[in-house]
Amino acid sequence: MSTRYSIPKVSDIVRRPRLFRRIDQDSATRVFLILGQAAQGKSTLAASFLKQKNQACIWCHLAHEASDHTRLFEILMTGIQDQLEQTGSLLETQIPQTTLGTREDLLRQAETLSTLLEKIDFPFNIVFDDLESLDTGASSFILMEKIIRENSGRTRFFLLSRVMPPLNLRRLKMENQVLVLDNEDLAFTNEETLNFFQLKLNSPEKPGDNPGLGPLEIAKILKVTEGWAGGLTLVSESFKRFRSLEKLPDRMSSDAFSYFSQEIYQAQPPPIRNFLKKTSIFNHLDTRVLHAFFEDLDPTPILEDLENRNLFIQKIDSHPSWPIYKYNRLFRDFLKSDLVNTLESEKLAVLDRKAGDIFWEMKRHEDAAHHYIRAGAFEQMARIIRIKGTHYIVTGQTAGLAEWIEKLPEEMIREDAWLLFFKAMTLRIKGGKKNLKTFSQALEMFKNARDHRGMILSIAFIIEAGVFIRQPSSKILKWIERGEAILRERRGSHKYTWARTILWQHIGLGYIAGTGDIPGGISACQNAILLANGIKNPDLLLNASIIMTLGLVESGDFKRARKMLDKIQTITGHSPHPEYRALKRITSLDYALKRGDFDQARILLEKSEADIDKFGLIFLYPGFVEARSVFFASIGDYTQALQAADHLSDFSILEGNDFYLGISHRLKATVFLLQEDYVGAVEEAKQAKNELGLSKRGDIHYFLARQILGVSLFFNNDLEGADQELGQALSYFKKISSDLFFCETALIAGLTAWELKDRSRAVLLLNQGLDKAESNQYAYFPLINEKTLARILVTLDLAGTDRSQFLFAMMSKEKGDVLREEVLKNISAIPAKKRAAQANTLRPLYRMSLPKIRINTLGEFNVEINAVPLDPGVFGGLKPKSLLKAIILYGLREIPREMLIETLWPEAPPAAGEKNFKINLHRLRKALEPCPDKVFGYSYILLKAGLVSLDPDLVSLDVDQFLTLADQAGILEEEGRLDRAIEIYDQAAGLYRGDYFTEDPYLEEAIGPRESFRSKLIDILGQKARLHEDLDQWGQAVEAWNRVLKIDPLFEEGYQNLMILHADAGRINKAMQIFRRGRTILKKELDATPGAKTLALYHKIKDLQTD
């Protein structure tokens, strides 16, 4: 693991169990804020605690440079990568690059880190040390805040700072997830001070030797230092020298620190002092580097001695040969100030330059750059940037690069093409128009220097910048052509593949998002993908694939887009990538809308909007607005659908191209079509066709416009025009295998052909459309409403083709009314003479369209039409209702009328009985079907050859359902699906709202069935109770048996089971009580005693009581 991230070594420390306990006291705590003045022991505490825990940890020593969130992100990513490598974890830690978004890099970084931390499945700690080094308004704090807040995994954060960092942790504090240890907490107690001095002053050679510090001296030290760890160290050093506390000031302060440091420092021999002050130029004291720096001095023993004395130094890497140390900041500042005071600035620069050269030799470019900057060695800096710039760009680590370039003189940058290029790259996208200028300047310089790599890269990023700042397509095309020319020149060459891939990728972006030439863009992306595969660069492969998918989405080719996204998923693995996610959501949204899954579509819309907004994904915005309009149109919110279409038109105007204007017209045409404003729809569709015909953004949009135009013309009765448009669209959709569009177009083309009297073509087209829809299992057509589906159904029916099952299932909202209207419309259009014959053909459809009747006989008798109870008043008296009851009681089908007359009017003479029957049958029919159609007549109650029947397809009984459910539950029970069986038993029992024909207790025909249904209910409840018992559901079992006994208080098995249940639960008295209740009821109702089984059970339970 890199030295930079190890837990610093702590030696000779006083153990502080009280603080460890506080850190450990609540496992829910995720943030440990350790605040204290310099040298208060913050790092020592965190390091000793984490060492003891032996958990994975990355220790971030923060310097001012880390104020930039990108720098902090790089530190964290490198640290996590190192840690994962060490633990052998295989998590993807790729840094996502921007392809379609703008400048929201902080959010991307936060998301990347959070996702990564979420996936770490072992205890993990991150320490941010020296937080006070960052600027107060540093963007790094926002990044920190986000990863801390969004972390719900096993990561714990230790924040070490001299001052309260500007982090908003309010919510976490409220949730008790933050522990704050402040200066007072860290201050040494009396006991700890005593331990400290015992540890420091006791000679290892003479353990137990009393240094002469008694309780009074300790109290004095504690008073003066106020428990400050740094102060204690200084006092101990002083005491070692003078064996006295006389020199102790009244109070310790930073001045006192300098004073004491001076004392310690002055006590060193001159070569050591010289060594110490010069080392203050280094951030970390790497003994390998110091060895080269101080040619005649071995740094290791000097630093080891300081470390052993715990003199403001920490070992941050315990490499056996080349350990690395870090000074405490106060001490380093002290040494640095001595260095500055005793050495002229030129000589200081010489030191830094020497350090820079050593790092350069060691290929530690970042460290070299740090010292070269301080030495003002700009040529050396520029050399590093030229060599390492591309690496930093490729890996996305641009923050450091930007910092270096910023330090260089402006003039130097202006005259160096690569410095100019890298400067612009550090401001990629966010540089706006200025970047375009800088890249163009670099390009001209590269051209003069015949630097092909520079030219290729400059053109690539000029195109990108041009696209982002919405340069006119003519300009973008010129740059594309220049790029293509240079790529042509280099055809066959294997040099600069990375640069060439970037250029192809950006040419792709230029075509797709800049000039609107989607085929050109897709082809360029394919070249980029080919090259990226060749050099095995997943980042380039991913970006080119993302841009290509954008092209496919823009062209409306969602099928290929989805395939492309699947491929991308294999490239990205689990790494978060907002562009991928947003594109995936837009394609899924299209899919959900086509399936009619509007709940899912709404969720996807909301998520897409959030991502586009959050990451500035401007190129995906129009696709999103289009989907929004389609969504609202589909759910019938036409106002919002039109608003979205208008907004797309606004976008088109701001964007400066007419493509989205065409889409906007198409969307409006769709809304008007669904609103049945066919004139408006034709008008908009024509405009859409014109605008989209001129666009190069793929043919799909153009043919969709023609489809809408064709459909609108059909409904506007321009059949010839419709036939032409639909025919063209149909051929195109067939060619590209776009099944849904093909289905819709074929169906309307079929209706058009029918109206044009081309019946055979009509049937062929309608069947082709429906076959395709059936094979794809479509449940919804976005363009075809219920009415049109009904029209297709009736048309096919008239042509002798029955597709009613599939089509009727597709219809959802008030489908019966719509179908009936269509059937009747067709019937009325047929000449009266032929009407009866046609009525026979259409009768099945007519019956299908009628509302369903349900008759409830268990409990209060009632009739429901389409689940709405019928007002009893509609029967116009008791007799029609009695007639219905009689039909039910006699078995519903083919009941001789005489039987009904005999039952209802036993006393009436035959003629009067016949008359009564006719009158009451009419009333009953009228009650159930107030407005029967003249041609089809009454449908629910049929009278044929003197036999009365209820239509079984239209009328159902609750008792039938009751029995079916009971059977179903029994089968489930046999299959071992006990939970489901219980659910079905519950449903069956729920239907039993009372006894069969409960209002007519003396109706002779009802008595037998009544007993049978009641007995069935007891069976159902008993069976349910037994299943609860099997599943150890005691409460439900008791409840079910109680319900059985409520229905039949003489059901002895019920008492037995309740007694067992209570006895098993240890409720012996309750079990006895139940026995006594049963015994009383049996005696009272039947004058009988409980059976032998019940008595045996009683005695058994009673014995339990005795035991």
Added chain:
Amino acid sequence: MKILVIDDEKPTLSMFRLFLAAYGYEVFTAEDGEIGLARFREIRPGIVFTDIKMPGIDGLQVLGRIREMDPHVQVIIITGHGDLEKAIEALDLDASDFINKPVERQALNSALARAEKRAGITESPEFSCNFSIKQGQAKILFRGRLTGKADKKITPMLEWDEWPKASKADFSFDESFSVDREGIRLLMDILMKIKLKKLPVMMKGLSYNYIRFFQMAGMDKLAEFQTRSEETGG
């Protein structure tokens, strides 16, 4: 540069945010005037776009209050298409520029370019009107804010005795030029008087939005307009 966009229509805000972020600006948005003013105080942007019609505090009130806080910030008013009167009201309140809805790309680019150039100017120069004649062309340069008070500075130009030597007139407007209702009246007056002299007038240096506005006000019947070279490319 920080830009604040105030508009009560959420989709318009989204669109502005995406476009301006892609242009490289740091974009902040507010859904009404009240929030907009609070955000202004908080972030102190260099440029503000505000819709004119908003519930509560409207765009003109926003403009007025921002002017009280910072007289030099660039405030661009977004007006409804063809809403001349509102645009003039905005000019009276010293709006930096105005763009019509639906916003055209050239109009947006022009407003941004002008605002960025003017952002560096901390003091508006006093109105001046310099005139000279060169090879038969009368050249008049307008600088600063043209208001009704500029009347006395305009009169000498109209009474200039070199007019008979001129065969055409070039009116040039520099970056610092702005105008209010009375200023427009004065400008129209000048143009009508020069028309009477039967001299063709070419107006140069005006931003795209000012040209659109002057055309709306009917000045295109009195003069021709030349678009700025840097704005023709968008």
